[in-house]
Amino acid sequence: MQKETFVLDERQVARVLARIAHEVAERNAGAKSLVVVGIQTRGAYLARRLAKLLSELENLKVPVGEMDITFYRDDIEQRADRPVVKKTNLPFSIDNKIVVLVDDVLFTGRTVRAAMDELIDFGRPNQVQLAVLVDRGHRELPIRADYVGKNLPTSLAQEVVVRLKEVDRQDSVSIKEKKKTVAKK
Amino acid sequence: MKKFKHKHLLGLEGLTCDEIEFVLDTAVTFKEVLERPIRKVPTLRGLTIVNLFYEASTRTRISFELAQKRLSADTVNFAPSASSVKKGESLRDTARNLEAMKIDMVVVRHSSVGVPYFLTQCLDASIINAGDGAHEHPTQGLLDIYTIREKYGKIEGLRVVIVGDIKHSRVARSNIWGLKAMGATVAVCGPTTLLPVEIEKMGVEVYSDLDKALWGADVVNVLRLQLERQEVGYLPSLREYSRLFGINRKRLALLNKNYTIMHPGPINRGVEITPEVADSPQSVILTQVTNGVAVRMAVLYLLSGGLEAAVA
Numbered sequence: 299m300q301k302e303t304f305v306l307d308e309r310q311v312a313r314v315l316a317r318i319a320h321e322v323a324e325r326n327a328g329a330k331s332l333v334v335v336g337i338q339t340r341g342a343y344l345a346r347r348l349a350k351l352l353s354e355l356e357n358l359k360v361p362v363g364e365m366d367i368t369f370y371r372d373d374i375e376q377r378a379d380r381p382v383v384k385k386t387n388l389p390f391s392i393d394n395k396i397v398v399l400v401d402d403v404l405f406t407g408r409t410v411r412a413a414m415d416e417l418i419d420f421g422r423p424n425q426v427q428l429a430v431l432v433d434r435g436h437r438e439l440p441i442r443a444d445y446v447g448k449n450l451p452t453s454l455a456q457e458v459v460v461r462l463k464e465v466d467r468q469d470s471v472s473i474k475e476k477k478k479t480v481a482k483k
Numbered sequence: 484m485k486k487f488k489h490k491h492l493l494g495l496e497g498l499t500c501d502e503i504e505f506v507l508d509t510a511v512t513f514k515e516v517l518e519r520p521i522r523k524v525p526t527l528r529g530l531t532i533v534n535l536f537y538e539a540s541t542r543t544r545i546s547f548e549l550a551q552k553r554l555s556a557d558t559v560n561f562a563p564s565a566s567s568v569k570k571g572e573s574l575r576d577t578a579r580n581l582e583a584m585k586i587d588m589v590v591v592r593h594s595s596v597g598v599p600y601f602l603t604q605c606l607d608a609s610i611i612n613a614g615d616g617a618h619e620h621p622t623q624g625l626l627d628i629y630t631i632r633e634k635y636g637k638i639e640g641l642r643v644v645i646v647g648d649i650k651h652s653r654v655a656r657s658n659i660w661g662l663k664a665m666g667a668t669v670a671v672c673g674p675t676t677l678l679p680v681e682i683e684k685m686g687v688e689v690y691s692d693l694d695k696a697l698w699g700a701d702v703v704n705v706l707r708l709q710l711e712r713q714e715v716g717y718l719p720s721l722r723e724y725s726r727l728f729g730i731n732r733k734r735l736a737l738l739n740k741n742y743t744i745m746h747p748g749p750i751n752r753g754v755e756i757t758p759e760v761a762d763s764p765q766s767v768i769l770t771q772v773t774n775g776v777a778v779r780m781a782v783l784y785l786l787s788g789g790l791e792a793a794v795a
Contacts, residue, residue: 383509387515
């Protein structure tokens with residue numbers, strides 16, 4: 299059995315998201331020109347939750363969309379596997395909007411880089427901000443999050459697991475020790 | 484878990500239902516990419532693809548080229564009429580010279596069966612068959628199946644009739660392999676002279692009476708009568724063919740209610756299909772062309788994964 303340490307439970311995840319929603323609203327003086335865009339898969343669910351919280355908080359409808367960034371990855375040539383690419387759905391214009399990108403874990407920053415490239419192909423937002431549930435460090439690019447649910451210092455031998463009700467039947471964040479197999483590069 | 488781990492696409496023969504579905508699912512995503520404000524993704528940046536078309540083609544060549552450009556690959560087109568082939572260079576030499584210029588993939592069309600396979604034996608590049616003789620035209624088969632699935636939501640249980648010159652048709656062969664793998668009932672129909680011997684061994688129903696074949700069909704895939712291949716006298720006359728095997732409005736009454744008319748193009752209007760039927764709302768001929776780009780993007784993208792796997 300791999301050792302798994304739980305860091306956030308369901309109520310803590312809910313509180314963290316509520317706090318982020320307040321921070322987003324505060325920083326952007328309401329949520330008028332805001333749109334929320336989640337990165338597939340779990341970022342998309344978090345984005346929907348965040349948009350809902352923001353909508354309730356500010357009493358207006360905050361548009362929410364999702365992106366799969368696979369086609370924009372910088373390591374696609376090194377990866378032999380071709381996973382099923384999920385839906386990209388931005389049913390609104392992002393021109394002159396403030397886009398809050400949402401992902402579950404901020405790690406190397408490469409996913410966010412790809413997401414920004416993809417976003418810019420859809421239009422020209424006024425601003426792009428980044429919200430993540432967990433920041434685990436080990437950045438390889440000059441990218442930082444504007445809203446962080448929890449800072450989680452980790453070693454590279456560890457794995458951060460985010461579970462969300464929509465797909466995993468529970469809300470939680472945990473740290474696992476990676477299996478002792480030789481890391482494939 | 485669905486997967487598609489191949490380096491080459493030579494035909495649909497031997498592909499499993501899951502593999503075909505994986506390609507189609509991926510194509511759904513690419514169809515969405517084609518609706519974006521910028522219809523292009525950087526996925527295959529840095530890959531060089533040669534389009535080696537020894538036989539005339541409009542749709543397939545442009546479709547492949549667009550698919551490559553939409554994936555940000557670099558492409559080179561090769562037409563034998565304007566090349567050293569005219570000076571007598573062999574296929575092998577042409578191919579090896581192309582490879583010496585560092586290419587990653589070759590899309591090839593040739594009038595001889597087996598040319599794509601031959602290229603896999605002498606090149607390291609990934610090979611995609613864009614039609615070899617009367618053998619296979621896998622991306623056409625995939626886009627036909629994609630178009631059917633898009634409309635009906637499934638393939639299993641549907642009855643598909645392929646009408647026309649089955650003998651010379653690589654489109655028919657690819658469709659049969661693919662549709663059979665996915666659980667459709669497939670019937671072929673054409674003049675006896677244009678039905679290959681032992682075609683029933685592919686697991687299809689065989690008819691030379693069109694009205695019998697069409698009875699209860701969901702999809703009719705009308706093949707182009709390959710006028711350039713009829714000189715040896717397979718047919719008494721075009722008029723007779725059109726009367727016996729042409730799809731006209733009267734015959735549509737034999738089909739199931741929610742029927743679909745397909746044609747891989749180019750159409751000989753008034754020969755294998757009347758303009759009235761070709762332009763009717765049930766005809767998805769232009770949808771097939773649209774889907775072709777998305778399906779070819781999916782194939783290029785998935786095979787590029789096989790490329791890396793083989794190198795690694």
